[in-house]
Amino acid sequence: xxxxxxxxxxxxxxxxxxxxxxxxxxxxxxxxxxxxxxxxxxxxxxxxxxxxxxxxxxxxxxxxxxxxxxxxxxxxxxxxxxxxxxxxxxxxxxxxxxxxxxxxxxxxxxxxxxxxxxxxxxxxxxxxxx
Amino acid sequence: xxxxxxxxxxxxxxxxxxxxxxxxxxxxxxxxxxxxxxxxxxxxxxxxxxxxxxxxxxxxxxxxxxxxxxxxxxxxxxxxxxxxxxxxxxxxxxxxxxxxxxxxxxxxxxxxxxxxxxxxxxxxxxxxxxxxxxxxxxxxxxxxxxxxxxxxxxxxxxxxxxxxxxxxxxxxxxxxxxxxxxxxxxxxxxxxxxxxxxxxxxxxxxxxxxxxxxxxxxxxxxxxxxxxxxxxxxxxxxxxxxxxxxxxxxxxxxxxxxxxxxxxxxxxxxxxxxxxxxxxxxxxxxxxxxxxxxxxxxxxxxxxxxxxxxxxxxxxxxxxxxxxxxxxxxxxxxxxxxxxxxxxxxxxxxxxxxxxxxxxxxxxxxxxxxxxxxxxxxxxxxxxxxxxxxxxxxxxxxxxxxxxxxxxxxxxxxxxxxxxxxxxxxxxxxxxxxxxxxxxxxxxxxxxxxxxxxxxxxxxxxxxxxxxxxxxxxxxxxxxxxxxxxxxxxxxxxxxxxxxxxxxxxxxxxxxxxxxxxxxxxxxxxxxxxxxxxxxxxxxxxxxxxxxxxxxxxxxxxxxxxxxxxxxxxxxxxxxxxxxxxxxxxxxxxxx
Numbered sequence: 001x002x003x004x005x006x007x008x009x010x011x012x013x014x015x016x017x018x019x020x021x022x023x024x025x026x027x028x029x030x031x032x033x034x035x036x037x038x039x040x041x042x043x044x045x046x047x048x049x050x051x052x053x054x055x056x057x058x059x060x061x062x063x064x065x066x067x068x069x070x071x072x073x074x075x076x077x078x079x080x081x082x083x084x085x086x087x088x089x090x091x092x093x094x095x096x097x098x099x100x101x102x103x104x105x106x107x108x109x110x111x112x113x114x115x116x117x118x119x120x121x122x123x124x125x126x127x128x129x130x
Numbered sequence: 131x132x133x134x135x136x137x138x139x140x141x142x143x144x145x146x147x148x149x150x151x152x153x154x155x156x157x158x159x160x161x162x163x164x165x166x167x168x169x170x171x172x173x174x175x176x177x178x179x180x181x182x183x184x185x186x187x188x189x190x191x192x193x194x195x196x197x198x199x200x201x202x203x204x205x206x207x208x209x210x211x212x213x214x215x216x217x218x219x220x221x222x223x224x225x226x227x228x229x230x231x232x233x234x235x236x237x238x239x240x241x242x243x244x245x246x247x248x249x250x251x252x253x254x255x256x257x258x259x260x261x262x263x264x265x266x267x268x269x270x271x272x273x274x275x276x277x278x279x280x281x282x283x284x285x286x287x288x289x290x291x292x293x294x295x296x297x298x299x300x301x302x303x304x305x306x307x308x309x310x311x312x313x314x315x316x317x318x319x320x321x322x323x324x325x326x327x328x329x330x331x332x333x334x335x336x337x338x339x340x341x342x343x344x345x346x347x348x349x350x351x352x353x354x355x356x357x358x359x360x361x362x363x364x365x366x367x368x369x370x371x372x373x374x375x376x377x378x379x380x381x382x383x384x385x386x387x388x389x390x391x392x393x394x395x396x397x398x399x400x401x402x403x404x405x406x407x408x409x410x411x412x413x414x415x416x417x418x419x420x421x422x423x424x425x426x427x428x429x430x431x432x433x434x435x436x437x438x439x440x441x442x443x444x445x446x447x448x449x450x451x452x453x454x455x456x457x458x459x460x461x462x463x464x465x466x467x468x469x470x471x472x473x474x475x476x477x478x479x480x481x482x483x484x485x486x487x488x489x490x491x492x493x494x495x496x497x498x499x500x501x502x503x504x505x506x507x508x509x510x511x512x513x514x515x516x517x518x519x520x521x522x523x524x525x526x527x528x529x530x531x532x533x534x535x536x537x538x539x540x541x542x543x544x545x546x547x548x549x550x551x552x553x554x555x556x557x558x559x560x561x562x563x564x565x566x567x568x569x570x571x572x573x574x575x576x577x578x579x580x581x582x583x584x585x586x587x588x589x590x591x592x593x594x595x596x597x598x599x600x601x602x603x604x605x606x607x608x609x610x611x612x613x614x615x616x617x618x619x620x621x622x623x624x625x626x627x628x629x630x631x632x633x634x635x636x637x638x639x640x641x642x643x644x645x646x647x648x649x650x651x652x653x654x655x656x657x658x659x660x661x662x663x664x665x666x667x668x669x670x671x672x673x674x675x676x677x678x679x680x681x682x683x684x685x686x687x688x689x690x691x692x693x694x695x696x697x698x699x700x701x702x703x704x705x706x707x708x709x710x711x712x713x714x715x716x717x718x719x720x721x722x
Contacts (some may be wrong), residue, residue, distance in 0.1 A: 029392075051168050053275070053314030057391045060311055064430055079165055081152065085310035101160055107151070111144055114137070116304040118433045125305065125433060126137075127440040 003109040005083055006093040007102060013075065013095040018042075030061045033073040037068055045091070047076035056089045063090035063120045066107040084112070090120035131199040132300045132447040132528060135267045141307075145269055146262045149173045150472025157252075162625050172275060172313070175254055179582045180219035181211050182254065184246045185271040188533050190281035190299040190323075191579065195520040197531040201244055201331070202516035205236045208257055209513075226641070228579050228587065236500065236516060238509040240573055240624055242280050242533040243271055244639045249578050269307055274315045274402075275307035276387070278709055279323045279329055283534040284440055286448055287496050287542045288326045289488040293342045293350055295325035297445040301436060305380050312387050316394035317402035319387065320359075331535060332651040334358050334366045334659035335627060337404050337663035338386065340379070350376045356386055356419075357408030358379030360621035364661035365405040370416055377441075378427075380434035385423035389415065417668035450491070451528035451543060456508075461492055464546045471550045471667035480602065481553050495546055497527075499539040499561035500571065507589045508574040509537030518559045521542045526552045537573060538566070547563065567610045567655075568598050569682075573624050575635060577617030584617030586671075591615055595699025610655055611695045617678060626661040627651040629696045630681065635668050635670040642668035645677055647707055648699055656696055663704060665711040676714040 004128040015021070024030065026048060043062060044056040054073065062068040074094040075085050083105060086094055096102055118125045152169050155161035161169075174185040186201070193201075210233050211219070217583045219231055237245045249257060261267055271278055286294045302321065306312070312319070322331040325342035333339030339355040351373045357365030374382055390404045393411070408415050426432060472479035487496040500518060502508050511519070519539055523531045526548050527541035534540050539561075544552060556562040565571045572595065575581065577588025592615055599605055614628030618635075625631030631646035649662030669677050682695075684707045689698040699707060 003368070050165070051311070051314050052396060053274075054392055054396075056311045056314070059389050059449075060388075065425065080360070081165070081169055082313075085308075085313060088310040104151070104155060108148075111148055113140070116141075116307055117309055119310050123430070123433050127301075127304075127443075128433075128437060 001014055001084065001087075001109055001113060003087070003106065005087040005091060007083075007105065008073070008093050008095045010098050013073075024058060026052060026058065028058070030058050031065060033066075037066060037070075039073065040068070040070055040084050042073055044073045044075045047074060047078055050077040050082055056085065057088040060120045061093055063080040064123070065077075080108060083110050088115070088119040088121055131194055132189075133211055138304075139262075139265060142262045142265060142267045142269075143259075143394075145173070145267055146255070146258040146310075149258050153251070153255050168253075168273055168314075170251075172270055172273040173258065174249065174271035176272060177251075177582070178247065178580055179223075179578075180249050180580075181215050182251045183580070184254070184257065184268060185239070186244045186246075186266060187271045187278040188243050189303050190279060190285060190296055191283055191535075192296070193531050193533065194264075195523040195531070197654040198361050198516055198520035198523065198531060199263045199560075200260060200266070201236055202513045202520065204246065204249075204257055204260060204510075205234050205516060206513035207211065208249045208253055209234050209236070209246045212250060212613050216248075216249075221222075223579055226587065228590065231579060232507075232510065232512070234513050236511050236513075237507070237576060238511065238533050238537045238539070238693070240535055240537060240622065241278060242283075243278055244533065244536060245576075245583070247576070250485070258315050268338060272318075273313075273318050275313050276309060276315075276319045276321065279303055280320070280535065282324045282326055283330055283540050284487065284496050284542065285325065285448075285496070285531045285532075287489050287491075288328070288330075289490055290327040291323045291490065292327065293325040294448055295323045295340075295342055295446075296448050297441060298340075298342070298376070299323050301440065301448070301620070302380065302383070305434065312391060313588070315387070315391055316396045317399070317404075319390075319404065321383075326597065328654050331463055331650045332624070332659070334652045335360060335624075336367065338383065339367050345373050352376060352379055354379075354382065354386075357405040358409060359403050359405040360624065360626045360660075361403065362400050362619050363405065363409075364626040365409060365622075366659045367405075368408055368416075370419060377436040377438075378432070381426045381432050382423055384434060385419050385426055389418045389422055393418075420463060430540070431494070445549075451530065453494075453528055453543060453545065459547060461546070464493075468546065468549060477557075478550065478553050480606070481562055481600065482549065484564040484566045484568070485562070486549060487655050490544075493546060495544045495549060497544045497549070497552060497556075498534065498566045499531075499541065499556055499559075500563035500565055501538050501561070502565055502571045502596070503563045504600070507527060507576070508572055508592050515559065515561075519561070522552065522555055522559070522561075525555070536567075538571070564602060565605060567612075568605045569608055569611045569613055570599050570605060572596075572613040572615060573628070574615040575617050575623035577615075577623075581617060581622075583620055584634060585619075585636035586617050588615045588617040588634060591632060591634075591643065591671060591674055594671075595678055598675050598679065608685070609694050612649075612651065612656060613678075614649070624651070625649070627656075627659065628662060629656065629699070630678065631662045632674065637668065641671055643671065643674050644668040645674070645681075645711055647681070647704055647711075648696070650696070655694065657700070665708040671713065673714060673716055677711045680710040680714040681707050
């Protein structure tokens with residue numbers, strides 16, 4: 001599949017207190033965010049461990065339920081073998097964990113052209129697309 | 131059987147290629163072990179006590195003879211440990227008393243999958259390619275994701291079927307395959323689906339149990355149960371919906387699993403299954419699921435509503451197979467012949483009664499090939515035996531078999547008039563033990579001979595009980611009894627649901643066994659699903675066969691005419707059975 005997910009080098013991912021950037025802990029409820037998302041340019045979602053999948057559901061809710069159009073960024077224990085599913089769940093950028101070799105990343109996107117189920121981006125499952 | 135499309139076929143090949151890429155990165159040190167482990171697990175590769183274990187997915191238990199032959203080839207060519215690994219395994223297990231660790235074998239599991247115990251990881255990618263060549267894989271057979279979906283072994287052939295669950299199981303298989311949101315859940319997630327009146331899939335014991343039924347208007351839907359499971363905390367699923375229209379099942383499951391993904395516990399592996407969330411939150415969990423489902427429907431537009439076209443497309447794969455043309459004889463003539471053959475040979479009569487089940491089509495039968503016999507562990511099959519089973523499937527069952535929840539194989543399309551010939555062939559192959567649902571048709575996990583999690587060995591216990599109960603008259607007299615053996619509390623041998631359950635426990639580094647009574651898988655014989663209760667402190671391995679015998683003697687003493695073990699236990703109560711079990715402990719002489 002076409003890679004739209006932007007890979008951000010760790011040193012380029014800065015938290016300078018920009019009020020238009022939100023950080024959401026992975027046990028937070030995106031639907032309970034009190035602030036208006038209109039001016040928000042970026043929301044960082046955290047993977048404390050890559051095996052903790054809560055941020056995938058958060059991403060889904062932000063994109064599909066709240067219609068968030070800004071940058072949705074994966075941070076934390078971000079490895080190349082999960083990048084495709086991050087993109088599918090609506091992430092638009094990802095900061096690879098320090099020390100991860102990015103050279104094998106692109107071929108993960110090149111491998112599968114399509115998937116069975118709908119996701120946050122391609123909302124319809126394959127059987128209704130045809 | 132489901133016929134793979136080009137897309138399906140390419141998908142499993144790509145998955146095999148992806149696994150090879152991951153394996154090679156791990157081998158070259160580019161992918162650390164901690165990062166590789168969850169990836170290999172989601173392809174079915176564990177590392178066990180001595181060697182890797184591969185679990186191959188058999189969606190809803192259905193296999194073609196072509197697939198069986200490849201499973202045989204894998205057993206023959208790949209299920210072989212490196213010499214040093216095997217030597218170490220034999221030496222270590224030898225100290226416990228195990229002197230035989232079969233290689234070149236496959237093993238049928240209670241979740242209808244197939245496992246291998248000895249394939250070196252270095253050959254794993256080659257095995258995945260081989261599996262992909264016959265539309266097979268190990269996708270999501272382990273890991274904290276949606277696992278292989280199990281079903282009724284008689285799906286599509288059962289005489290008591292309301293609707294065939296296989297098309298739904300297949301549609302859900304596709305939906306759950308590489309689901310991007312649900313690949314890293316708090317814990318594993320198991321779905322079982324049945325479409326018959328009798329529950330042959332232990333649905334109440336699953337994270338999600340689905341039962342196809344019709345409402346008063348004659349419409350098809352699912353009874354949805356959520357939050358069942360075994361392990362340390364045995365719980366029966368809660369009914370979330372008495373009737374959910376069939377086409378909504380994936381939209382609903384999306385809500386069930388999304389709420390679980392967000393709120394299931396991740397701080398304690400033993401409290402991470404959905405059953406704990408459902409139990410802890412109760413109505414609040416149900417309300418959350420219903421609210422989320424409403425959003426999936428109203429806000430998201432119910433994207434995974436199954437269309438009639440998709441159900442029709444998938445169902446077309448499950449039409450009954452074309453059976454070999456033959457002289458059509460009347461059912462009466464066939465029955466008369468069977469009666470004559472049975473009268474001539476009591477062994478055949480016994481097998482007909484035990485291993486042969488009624489079929490939707492009155493001209494056909496569903497026949498169980500028993501993999502419960504002396505000298506082999508329950509559910510174990512050698513490479514040659516797998517090939518033989520494939521031959522029997524081709525000759526007698528339109529090239530199709532089912533792996534059963536009870537760790538046997540079932541031939542779903544057997545002509546009644548072929549039964550005698552099949553029995554002769556099955557007997558020659560060693561698959562004709564007439565013990566289906568009897569005491570020796572026991573469930574057992576691989577236990578401490580193979581599994582890294584086990585506290586005690588299961589296979590020697592199974593072997594000892596099998597040896598003691600070889601008299602078929604005695605077995606018949608004892609009638610239908612579910613004996614389930616697990617080597618640890620993870621409960622792969624389903625001890626909780628056995629009428630008699632045996633659980634391996636560790637005490638001071640020694641193997642001990644807890645015996646439970648009165649469990650049920652939810653079948654008509656066993657009553658509504660429930661966990662058995664322990665009879666007392668655990669027993670030594672040597673005591674276990676005596677304990678079982680004492681319990682069965684108590685049953686014979688208390689039963690009324692025709693009363694089954696489980697019915698007698700429920701009527702009389704546990705006390706006399708407990709007393710009998712505890713009375714069978716070895717007496718320790720105390721010095722005066």
